[in-house]
Amino acid sequence: MSQNAVQVKTPWGNIRWSAFYAAWGGWVLDGFTTFVYAFIDLAATRYLLPATGISLSLTSFFLAAFFAVFLIGWGTSFIFGPLGDKYGRIKILSLSIILFAVGSVLSGLSTNAYEFMVFRFLTGLGIGAEWFSGGTTVAEVFPEDRRVMGAGLFHTGFYFGFLFAALAELVLEPFIGFRGMLILGGLPVIFIIYVRYKTKEPEKWVNVKRAAKNSLKARESFYSIFKKGYAKSTVIASLVMSAVILGLYSGTVYVPTIIEDITAKIAMLKYPVVYYVAAGGAEVSAFTIIGCILMPLMAEKLGRRITLIIFLVLMTISVVLIYDIIFYMNSLFYLYLAIPLLGLGGADFSVFTLWSPELYPTEFRNSGFAAITTFARYFAAALIFIIGYLALLVGFGHAVAYTAIGFVLVMPLVFLMKETRGQKLPEKILSGVKD
Template identity: 35%
Template sequence: MDTLGRTGSAHVPATRTRLNRAQIAGFWGAWAGWTLDGMDSFVYALVLAPALTELLPNSGYAATPANIGLAGSILFALFLVGWGLSFIWGPLADRFGRTKVLAGTIFMFAIFTGLAATSHSVWELGFYRFLAGVGIGGEWALAGTYVAEAWPEDRRKMGAGYLQTGYYAGFFLAAALNYTIGAHYGWRAMFLTGALPVVLAIIVLMRVKESDTWRRAESLSHGAARRRGPLAEIFSARYVRRTLIAAALLTVAIIGLWAGAVYEPAAVIQLAVKGGATKPEAARIASIATGVLSIGTILGCLVLPPMAERIGRRLTLAIYFIGMACSIALAFGWAFYLPDGLATFIGLLFVLGFFGGNFALFSLWLPEQFETRVRATAFAFCTSVGRFIGAGVNFGIGAMVLHMKTLGTPIALTAIAFVIGLVLIPFAPETRGEVLPQ
């Protein structure tokens, strides 16, 4: 037995363990929360241009393309800072349970997304998006931790892939809402739809049972670990290396995918307008392009778990990082500048989306690296670090867009982050074939 309490390679039975009703209900509660989380996150990207066109003049600024780009970057950076502060949910979940805290995150992001519809200035919108980000940021860590602990060992890897599809199904849902509600009723109606997850939060709180894994760990959690606290524990000699490497790899993933995904609608709109489309037509094309991106990512999430089981976690992540670097560089650095590059750009979005499914690996891999009593804290912390750094990168992207008077090149340069990630991957632990540590 090693220092993390594992018992070596797990034997995978020929017949998969059947899921019981509680495990199925818990998964769908976590999946639905992650779906609505993804929808909420991407609503902002889809309504960025019309919302800032209205709010900038109310705030004393001209609604020029440069100002919209800069303000959009600043507001998204504030959103990422909120995401970064979401590490507070991890210790709460390790202490009080996954489901109660998961419901709290859903409730928080739903309320403040709905309130964004009442904004009268960019400052109000930024404030509401910051607080929504605090709620949204905690959902992934808690949903991923819950599914890893609640599902049987021979099902949990694929469960991570299934769970991650929810976030990008949310992208697709946001695109569908923008194509219908947004196109007819405007950006405020889009934010109002983000308040609907309040109902889900209530259902999660009342219907989803806590995992047996957490219950056992809680009953046995005594002594130095409890006195020290889970946040201090993940920086102990036992965990510090894997904590820092996991946080760095997640930072790479967040910088690259979010740069591409958040600016994708604006890029598509610019290309469509350049090709002769009206602004309403361009907005609809952007919704279709988002759907293409989402379908690609869902497929990438489903392909990843069996690949990670066959060739290992590290090699799988390396392949996905190489795919992300190439697709971002080609889409924003090449197709964006073609005379008639809209179709090529949208085609590359599918590839970008597929390799953007690398996030599913973290839902699978992070729980394998930490024991139950600190798992949610570690997951939340590692995801939060990337969001703080991603916020700084977004300020830099906004400044580059303003200086270079173009959207494509600054986004294309974020492909460099994945090269850095490839250097870091060998330092991460390979956990293929190992059972979830208790």
């Protein structure tokens, strides 16, 4: 072929959209379940604490505690990474959807704070597995010339789920309350029928399984991510992810909470509180979706490192601006002006959806992706407990603003991560067999 010949990209119609829809749909429902809680966390906490015999003066602490327990469940979902390498991406994707759906329903039926913690753990366990199982699936079924954009499109699902949760908050919550909103998280069980029976495993994984003569081992998959050539990526990416997670679960997710707090201090509101809360949630999700779509273009032009740094800077500025300044101004106007920055910064997660699969071969790609996105949850959970305690000492807004320190601390680590721009997914597995 002549050097001047135009290379034609794979037609979009030739992509295995059934696998994409299975992964993306699961991620949408995942986001819906996650952010439904963000809209009702205050109401649920204020109900559950008295029912458990706990003083409402500890509300701020338990808001953080419930999130932390959820993150511990997400961290524990790592066990499904090696299992996905052994048994298949779609099987684990299906199991994860069932887990977070059941956990969400049981959360809605909780009668006290301790039951609620157990069921939030179960919800986090399922949600954590969906991200890396779905993200690995998309990376492996998309052709190389479309894979980068596929990662961005996949990650929009989580924030479309946020958008749907905002609509549910606006339309349904006044009638069904916080319990009904949580029970809505059981809807994904219906989706599992499509995922389980209509979607085939990625050919890349099937080929590796065939080459290994069906003897892929979960334990070996786990050990491999800490072997020479991969341990650095696993450790550093997990540390960076700790700050990213903390930014989501102490910054983005608390937007509905602070809107409720601000509206409570305004004497006369033109509209019901639910309108302001839903508007804020919809604004965050809309701008994060925009960020997810821009991410592939930025990552290909600027590289993975610089793209992630840009999003981390946006998160740093917006978290400090919103929680350390605007929150104490009690101004909805300035809050809505600042939310787009927070939304765009939230696309930092999507960089990992693209980057993580590029760091590991198919043989243990699911384990590597799982490690990056789950180990950090334990560290973030511990920090959120600390933030909950700080909220009692210095105030909720100031305590959340401290999370911006994490973004600053991990930025230098980003430059130690392997730059994979322009590289294909690793195909050489340890046994020397190609995918």
